[in-house]
Amino acid sequence: MSPMTLKARLLTAAATIAVAAPLATSSALAAGFALKEQSVSGQGTAYAGVTAGGNGDASAMFYNPATMGLISGNQVVQTASGIMVKAKVENARATRATRLGGSSITGNASPGDIGQDAIVPAGYFVYSVNDDLKLGLSANGPWGLVTDYGNNWIGRYHGIRSDLKTYNFTPSVSYRINPMFTIGGGVQVQYAKAKLSQASDFGASRLGRPGTLDVISDVTGDDWGWGYTLGALIQPTKDTRIGLAFRSAVKHSLTGTVSFTGLPASLASALPTQAANAELITPEIASIGLYHEINDRWAVMADAQWTNWSRFKELRVNVANSALNSVTEEKWKDTWYFALGTSYKITDDLTLRGGVAFDKGSVDIETRTPRIPEQNRYWLSVGAGYRLTESLYVDAAYSHVFIPSTSIHLTDNLTGAGAGRGNLSADYKSGIDIIGVQARLSF
Structure with a gap:
């Protein structure tokens, strides 16, 4: 390969990585608001073995940066995952607190599908300085959430739209200490x-006439933060690999504004647009993965992942006028994700994959809110990889995520963070389909 050809490929690779993340649109697909969809080759086994590099390409570096040590030469990977989310609300019921008369809250009791379909891309580049030292760059959207009920739904005092997007850029390095250990x-x-x-019952709180005047607040904010990833890869035999990885928390101080709509002109000056801020800390993740080749065709793999969701105790928005501060209790719990998978090489060019997984929900029914009405998830995945040329390899995968029916039951006794928002009950029927495609260029 000529120096100019190599330079052109490196520049193309860097450009691919640079534009991958900003194209992302996010929907919550794993426990809490995590997005697992960062590797299509990994998706084929329900992400079993990715911490040990079982998917065999640079996209494993998102889960464990030490897996870059498995790459020979240089490699670019681009993924795109099409997400079809169904989250249907049924039997929604809302009333005011008993001390306010317990009257029904009017509005749309059947807002339909509150989820949003999305395309989530990710990009990776690994450059081999030599056989032992690798440099990498990845672009991902690791956390995301969109739920939207519409302004007139009967649970509007608890939340209307929740929208979180993250864009993660991670320069990485790996070093093979010896044939057994890579960090x-x-x-x-x-x-x-x-x-x-979110809507507020301004008629009840300020005018003494519940339901006569709703005011909708829109809070927006953004921030840059930083964290780190660490990983190790242990290869006790030529057929077996064990991966260990840790992804740190990232703290954000989101700053922006809150604006209000719905006030009559005579009262508009009472609630001008003003500064607002909120704290967001993405949780730590620790994982362990296993990959084992039974023979030159069959391989089995597993992964276990712990996420520190107990960090998320409340959703607090601070406003310049402190009387307008908003707090929603969350009280989430730590979760585990367990996956088992297998791959089979039909030929040297064609590999089939399959996997199952259990993703524990982070919220109990007592603290489940309409902003993130999440529940346990059960994954079933299949995938295939095919070598088109010596340097180009493509992957495709399909997953269905089964989500048991769940519900929310929130009680308003006019005390605590949710005072005045009303009693709310609703049932949810949800499911997710994921179709992913991936291209890998090695040179």
């Missing part, structure tokens, strides 16, 4: 942007 690490540079909408 890796990276620096996360993360941009977060959020919007929260």
Whole structure:
């Protein structure tokens, strides 16, 4: 390969990585608001073995930077995952607190599908300085959430729209200490942007006439933060690999504004647009993965991942006028994700994959809110990879995520953070389909 050809490919690779993340649109697909969809080759086994590099390409570096040590030469990977989310609200019921008369809250009791379909891309580039030292760059959207009920739904005092997007850029390095041990690490540079909408019963709180005047608040904010990733890869035999990885928390101080709509002109000056801020801390993740080749065709793999969701105790928005501060209790719990998978090489060019996984929900029914009405998830995935040329390899995968029916039951006794928002009950029927495609260029 001529120096100019190599330079052109490196520039193309860097450009691919640079534009991958900003194209992302996010929907919450794993426990909490995590997005697992960062590797299509990994998706084929329900992400079993990705911490140990079982998917065999540079996209494993998102889960464990030490897996870059498995790459020969240089490699570019671009993924795109099409997400079809169904989250239907049924039997929604809302009343005011008993001390306010317990009257029904009017509005749309059947807002339909509150989820949004999305295309989530990710990009990776690994450059081999030599056989032992690798440099990498990845662009991802690791956290995201969109739910939208519409301004007139009967649970509007608890939340209308929740929208979180993150864009993560991670330069990484790995080093093979000896044939058995490889270590890796990276620096996360993360941009977060959020919007929260909610209605307030202004008629009840200010006029003494519940339901006569709703005011909708829209809070927007953004921030840059940083964190790190660490990983190790242990290869006790030529057929077996064990991966260990840790992704740090990233703290954001989202700053922006809150604006209000719905006030009559005579009262508009009472609630001008003003400064607002909120704290967001993405949770730590620790994982362990196993990959084992039974023979030159069959391989089995597993992954276990712990996420520190107990960090998320409340959603607090601070406003310049402190009387307008908003707090929603969350009280989430730490979660585990367990996956088992297998791959089979039909030929040297064609590999089939399959996997199952269990993703524990982070919220109990007592604290589940309409902003993130999440529940346990059960994954079933299949995938295939095919070598088109010596340097170009493509992957495709399909997953269905089964989500048991769930519900929310919130009680308003006019005390605590949710005072005045009303009693709310609703049932949810949800499911997710994911179709992913991936291209890998090695040179």
